[in-house]
Amino acid sequence: MQELTITRHNALIDPLLSIWSWQIPVYLFLGGLVAGIMIISGYFVLQGQYKKNVFSCFYLPHIALVLLSGGMGALFLDLEHKLYFWRLFTTFQVTAPMSWGSWLLMIVYPALWVNTLIRIPERYQGKVPIFDRWSAALNARPVLIKNIGIANMLLGTLLGMYTGVLLSSFGARPLWNSAMLWMLFLVSGLSAAAAFVHLITTDEYERELLAKADNAFLTLELFVFGGFITGLLTNSRVHKDAVHLLLDGPFAPYFWVLVIGMGVLLPLAIQLLAVNHKIKHTALAPLLVLAGGLALRFVIVFAGQFSRWS
Amino acid sequence: MARFGMAIDTVRCVGCMDCVVACKTENSVPEGFNRDWITTEVTGTFPTTHLEIRSERCNHCDDPPCVSCCPTGASHVHDLGAVVLVDADKCIGCKGCVASCPYGARFIHPDGYADKCTFCIHRVEQGLLPACVAVCPTHCMHFGDLDDPNSDVSTLLASRRHHVLLPDAGTKPRIYYLT
Numbered sequence A: 001m002q003e004l005t006i007t008r009h010n011a012l013i014d015p016l017l018s019i020w021s022w023q024i025p026v027y028l029f030l031g032g033l034v035a036g037i038m039i040i041s042g043y044f045v046l047q048g049q050y051k052k053n054v055f056s057c058f059y060l061p062h063i064a065l066v067l068l069s070g071g072m073g074a075l076f077l078d079l080e081h082k083l084y085f086w087r088l089f090t091t092f093q094v095t096a097p098m099s100w101g102s103w104l105l106m107i108v109y110p111a112l113w114v115n116t117l118i119r120i121p122e123r124y125q126g127k128v129p130i131f132d133r134w135s136a137a138l139n140a141r142p143v144l145i146k147n148i149g150i151a152n153m154l155l156g157t158l159l160g161m162y163t164g165v166l167l168s169s170f171g172a173r174p175l176w177n178s179a180m181l182w183m184l185f186l187v188s189g190l191s192a193a194a195a196f197v198h199l200i201t202t203d204e205y206e207r208e209l210l211a212k213a214d215n216a217f218l219t220l221e222l223f224v225f226g227g228f229i230t231g232l233l234t235n236s237r238v239h240k241d242a243v244h245l246l247l248d249g250p251f252a253p254y255f256w257v258l259v260i261g262m263g264v265l266l267p268l269a270i271q272l273l274a275v276n277h278k279i280k281h282t283a284l285a286p287l288l289v290l291a292g293g294l295a296l297r298f299v300i301v302f303a304g305q306f307s308r309w310s
Numbered sequence B: 001m002a003r004f005g006m007a008i009d010t011v012r013c014v015g016c017m018d019c020v021v022a023c024k025t026e027n028s029v030p031e032g033f034n035r036d037w038i039t040t041e042v043t044g045t046f047p048t049t050h051l052e053i054r055s056e057r058c059n060h061c062d063d064p065p066c067v068s069c070c071p072t073g074a075s076h077v078h079d080l081g082a083v084v085l086v087d088a089d090k091c092i093g094c095k096g097c098v099a100s101c102p103y104g105a106r107f108i109h110p111d112g113y114a115d116k117c118t119f120c121i122h123r124v125e126q127g128l129l130p131a132c133v134a135v136c137p138t139h140c141m142h143f144g145d146l147d148d149p150n151s152d153v154s155t156l157l158a159s160r161r162h163h164v165l166l167p168d169a170g171t172k173p174r175i176y177y178l179t
């Protein structure tokens, strides 16, 4: 028998840690989605698709800027000492992933913005003449455009990894303390981005391509889930206890039904039928992938806070 | 450089909570929050049960994850006694340090910054003991420099059996419990 009685009852700490609410899962989801969008749009730029009338190269960087700002807004809402947020940018703390992330975002913004200049959508052309001039200057330098594509892919990968590294660096929370978490969030971000483009594109080629890519990402995600779970199950007792929160504990219904069932398996099945021309492409599969990606962040952030050393 | 720590005698502690009240008064800890607290742990099977009463607080760890995860440097190791402190003017209230502490020693002050035990550094700088140590009626709490072999805490640790909390979490805590 072990019976603990503690006189402490600090808000948001006791009886179980609950410091992070909806803002952090939303921030991590949007960060992962933007990361995936940067990789996809960078890839299209690299492929020279920007020369054609293809949707992704036209609007994806613009949409990513809006989504990223939404994510940053959610993060800002979570801060308890909001007026001091500028302190993030007066220092660089080499051991703090959050510090790396803040500075990474400061590079991501200009990279996305330069990406928007490669092809200014027709209806915005002539509105800000200097942007048109910069766009023309960029288009006169194809090698530079390729490098912008590469930079977007690279920064997108780092951003996607960061969303996982941020959590896995907290050794005190055994569920997050997995070397697979960055991979899980990166693949999930790619899958969500592929689903997003699939959902909004008007181009048949892109829809087909992204649906196939998403099937690959979803399959890969299942393997990464396997690695994440076995890694924790074969670790110390606290890590085992932590992963049981998802497998058969209080978070199991959300994890199995929302994340795995409706977020991965069902859309994968639908999209496999669609790419094999058994059924038509519909919005259902990509919507499920996006909802599953969001549910994943919620489940991991909430269950992770519940996991602890004791 | 000194390395402050505590040795707390669980055999003497009766869980009277004077340390808790002293801390709240000395540091104006806001209502609903505690920088230190009492844990009562009963282990074993009747009739061979064992009772341990502990006065707990931030362990001022030698390898503090709350400091290494802080993105602004607000959480830092102070020059005096390697005490782990928070600079409220640098803290953005991201709560990373709260999540990183395996002991649940931190909380967010109603004014928005991370807060926790300071070993009463303002008193220690004046040559006084932390309020909790000074007020304890059973004299079960001892404070001093762990790097000084002649200090009260060092001699007690050399002569008494002791343990720390959650050693496997790897933070190298500096609050020792004498048993």
Ligand code: SF4
Pocket: B057, B058, B059, B060, B061, B064, B065, B066, B067, B084, B100, B101, B102, B103, B104, B105, B106, B116, B171
């Ligand atoms: S007990 Fe927690 S808050 Fe205190 S130094 Fe250790 S990790 Fe940091």
Ligand code: SF4
Pocket: B066, B069, B070, B071, B072, B073, B074, B075, B086, B090, B091, B092, B093, B094, B095, B096, B097, B098, B113, B114
């Ligand atoms: S809450 Fe404050 S002290 Fe804690 S990690 Fe964030 S900025 Fe640092």
